[in-house]
Amino acid sequence: xxxxxxxxxxxxxxxxxxxxxxxxxxxxxxxxxxxxxxxxxxxxxxxxxxxxxxxxxxxxxxxxxxxxxxxxxxxxxxxxxxxxxxxxxxxxxxxxxxxxxxxxxxxxxxxxxxxxxxxxxxxxxxxxxxxxxxxxxxxxxxxxxxxxxxxxxxxxxxxxxxxxxxxxxxxxxxxxxxxxxxxxxxxxxxxxxxxxxxxxxxxxxxxxxxxxxxxxxxxxxxxxxxxxxxxxxxxxxxxxxxxxxxxxxxxxxxxxxxxxxxxxxxxxxxxxxxxxxxxxxxxxxxxxxxxxxxxxxxxxxxxxxxxxxxxxxx
Amino acid sequence: xxxxxxxxxxxxxxxxxxxxxxxxxxxxxxxxxxxxxxxxxxxxxxxxxxxxxxxxxxxxxxxxxxxxxxxxxxxxxxxxxxxxxxxxxxxxxxxxxxxxxxxxxxxxxxxxxxxxxxxxxxxxxxxxxxxxxxxxxxxxxxxxxxxxxxxxxxxxxxxxxxxxxxxxxxxxxxxxxxxxxxxxxxxxxxxxxxxxxxxxxxxxxxxxxxxxxxxxxxxxxxxxxxxxxxxxxxxxxxxxxxxxxxxxxxxxxxxxxxxxxxxxxxxxxxxxxxxxxxxxxxxxxxxxxxxxxxxxxxxxxxxxxxxxxxxxxxxxxxxxxxxxxxxxxxxxxxxxxx
Ligand SMILES: Nc1ncnc2c1ncn2[C@@H]1O[C@H](COP(=O)(O)OP(=O)(O)O)[C@@H](O)[C@H]1O
Ligand SMILES: [Mg+2]
Numbered sequence: 001x002x003x004x005x006x007x008x009x010x011x012x013x014x015x016x017x018x019x020x021x022x023x024x025x026x027x028x029x030x031x032x033x034x035x036x037x038x039x040x041x042x043x044x045x046x047x048x049x050x051x052x053x054x055x056x057x058x059x060x061x062x063x064x065x066x067x068x069x070x071x072x073x074x075x076x077x078x079x080x081x082x083x084x085x086x087x088x089x090x091x092x093x094x095x096x097x098x099x100x101x102x103x104x105x106x107x108x109x110x111x112x113x114x115x116x117x118x119x120x121x122x123x124x125x126x127x128x129x130x131x132x133x134x135x136x137x138x139x140x141x142x143x144x145x146x147x148x149x150x151x152x153x154x155x156x157x158x159x160x161x162x163x164x165x166x167x168x169x170x171x172x173x174x175x176x177x178x179x180x181x182x183x184x185x186x187x188x189x190x191x192x193x194x195x196x197x198x199x200x201x202x203x204x205x206x207x208x209x210x211x212x213x214x215x216x217x218x219x220x221x222x223x224x225x226x227x228x229x230x231x232x233x234x235x236x237x238x239x240x241x242x243x244x245x246x247x248x249x250x251x252x253x254x255x256x257x258x259x260x261x262x263x264x265x266x267x268x269x270x271x272x273x274x275x276x277x278x279x280x281x282x283x284x285x286x287x288x289x290x291x292x293x294x295x296x297x298x299x300x301x302x303x304x305x306x307x308x309x310x311x312x313x314x
Numbered sequence: 315x316x317x318x319x320x321x322x323x324x325x326x327x328x329x330x331x332x333x334x335x336x337x338x339x340x341x342x343x344x345x346x347x348x349x350x351x352x353x354x355x356x357x358x359x360x361x362x363x364x365x366x367x368x369x370x371x372x373x374x375x376x377x378x379x380x381x382x383x384x385x386x387x388x389x390x391x392x393x394x395x396x397x398x399x400x401x402x403x404x405x406x407x408x409x410x411x412x413x414x415x416x417x418x419x420x421x422x423x424x425x426x427x428x429x430x431x432x433x434x435x436x437x438x439x440x441x442x443x444x445x446x447x448x449x450x451x452x453x454x455x456x457x458x459x460x461x462x463x464x465x466x467x468x469x470x471x472x473x474x475x476x477x478x479x480x481x482x483x484x485x486x487x488x489x490x491x492x493x494x495x496x497x498x499x500x501x502x503x504x505x506x507x508x509x510x511x512x513x514x515x516x517x518x519x520x521x522x523x524x525x526x527x528x529x530x531x532x533x534x535x536x537x538x539x540x541x542x543x544x545x546x547x548x549x550x551x552x553x554x555x556x557x558x559x560x561x562x563x564x565x566x567x568x569x570x571x572x573x574x575x576x577x578x579x580x581x582x583x584x585x586x587x588x589x590x591x592x593x594x595x596x597x598x599x600x601x602x603x604x605x606x607x608x609x610x611x612x613x614x615x616x617x618x619x620x621x622x623x624x625x626x627x628x629x630x631x632x633x634x635x636x637x638x639x640x641x642x643x644x645x646x647x648x649x650x651x652x
Contacts, residue, residue: 211412220400222401229427
């Protein structure tokens with residue numbers, strides 16, 4: 001097990017290295033000079049040259065990459081052109097916001113999804129199963145963007161129950177923060193909880209038909225034990241994969257929700273950075289996302305091993 | 315002697331897209347205390363459905379539509395399938411060893427996790443005591459190193475060892491009745507013999523009764539006291555093991571005997587499978603279901619409905635057939651020359 005984790009960690013580092021290289025090259029392959037683009041139309045040749053020098057853009061490609069990577073490894077992603085402060089400082093401010101919202105929505109969608117999936121499976125064909133299935137199917141299809149706007153219109157604008165948008169740190173004003181976070185978290189959770197509900201339901205229904213479940217009944221076990229001890233652990237194996245995937249989906253979701261609800265998180269930062277051609281921000285953001293996704297994969301794999309003893313780590 | 319289990323006119327059906335499958339259609343049988351009984355028939359004749367009905371483990375689209383299952387003076391059909399009364403019986407008073415040793419154990423739980431809970435739930439034992447008892451039981455059924463193997467997962471065991479685990483599981487609460495549904499079908503001949511010897515010695519030791527379900531008449535010859543022969547969802551013959559082997563009455567039983575290797579066979583004797591296919595359980599004729607495959611049928615078989623199970627005069631042998639004694643003798647002598 002420990003061996004396996006070490007192997008996986010080494011592999012993760014290699015993957016991250018490749019990702020960093022690709023991200024870095026992409027920005028530089030794109031047409032146009034980043035320095036010129038950043039400074040705008042009015043910039044003089046001298047100003048552009050000075051910026052190119054400051055950003056190491058006048059050195060050979062691999063020197064640039066080596067410089068960027070060695071700095072990045074020390075947590076230095078350069079100084080943002082747009083904000084005129086170190087990228088790492090901006091990220092330190094923005095990342096917790098996104099992590100906070102994503103974490104809440106991951107917890108929410110996992111609990112709702114698994115809970116609703118279990119109920120549907122054991123009450124298969126009942127009214128509640130039918131209703132939940134319809135809602136889950138709709139939830140998979142509904143665009144987050146549209147849902148966010150609808151939420152703002154209904155609960156913020158018409159009913160005035162919740163603030164229209166914005167962000168407050170939960171440490172500053174917990175109540176206000178929670179009110180503001182409610183709609184974004186729900187928006188972020190809709191797709192995930194729908195997908196997890198459907199997967200939990202179908203894999204539990206599949207597991208319930210297996211011989212070993214019949215054995216559990218034949219031993220005289222009651223329904224709670226049959227479902228939660230004997231069936232669920234088997235049924236959750238594919239669900240864990242989905243929860244892992246959900247982490248990746250959340251990255252995309254963050255871009256949309258943070259835009260709709262005007263939240264200063266990583267998603268917004270990436271969008272703003274891309275629009276402003278602030279490539280240092282984009283590079284750092286993409287690398288960070290890659291790190292998080294790799295971590296999510298690692299956690300998913302380890303959870304699989306915990307759920308399924310047949311998986312051998314070698 | 316009072317039977318511990320008495321099944322009367324049991325009928326279990328499956329509603330399928332192609333029609334109503336009468337998987338068990340009026341089956342009656344009984345099991346005495348400490349008796350080993352064989353239930354034999356070709357695959358698909360309703361053996362498993364009968365046993366699962368007794369355990370109330372029939373799931374939709376299946377349904378028990380009639381009959382009585384008397385166990386310790388109570389009709390099990392009056393209880394809810396997964397209700398408290400059935401749960402107290404299952405695994406404690408009647409336990410089951412299933413056909414598929416590969417799939418009948420939960421792959422994500424250790425053997426201990428799967429066995430200890432039986433003692434906790436039924437006998438209220440503490441985890442520590444239950445664990446000790448499980449180790450003793452695993453040891454008893456011949457699992458080497460039981461005290462460490464208890465923490466292994468099913469995939470760490472061979473098929474034969476898994477079936478030993480299933481046998482240990484079945485014995486844990488010292489049940490009145492153990493139902494073994496083709497427990498060795500997937501295993502090699504040596505392992506099969508070992509497992510049957512084990513089951514026989516265990517039920518003797520624990521004073522339980524044993525139902526051996528199999529499609530192989532040869533297997534039950536050594537172990538069963540009494541045998542039921544099933545065909546197309548019904549019992550077509552019943553008798554002591556000796557009677558069935560010496561004086562088989564139903565042409566189907568005779569066919570089964572011919573198609574099975576026997577210990578006293580001369581070498582090189584050819585096995586003769588029964589010709590034809592079992593009937594479609596959806597569209598059953600009112601005449602004998604074996605008629606289309608029977609080489610000894612008489613006019614009466616073709617015009618009159620399938621007779622009930624009837625006692626053969628002066629014996630404890632029951633058969634569901636119109637043929638007279640002379641005809642049986644002819645059948646059997648015919649079989650001896652093939
Ligand atoms: N789940 C099911 N759905 C439909 N039909 C079934 C089902 N289980 C059993 N049957 C029917 O019941 C008949 C008897 O099955 P079974 O008792 O398993 O046979 P066997 O004697 O081989 O154990 C089969 O021929 C099959 O048509
Ligand atoms: Mg069967």
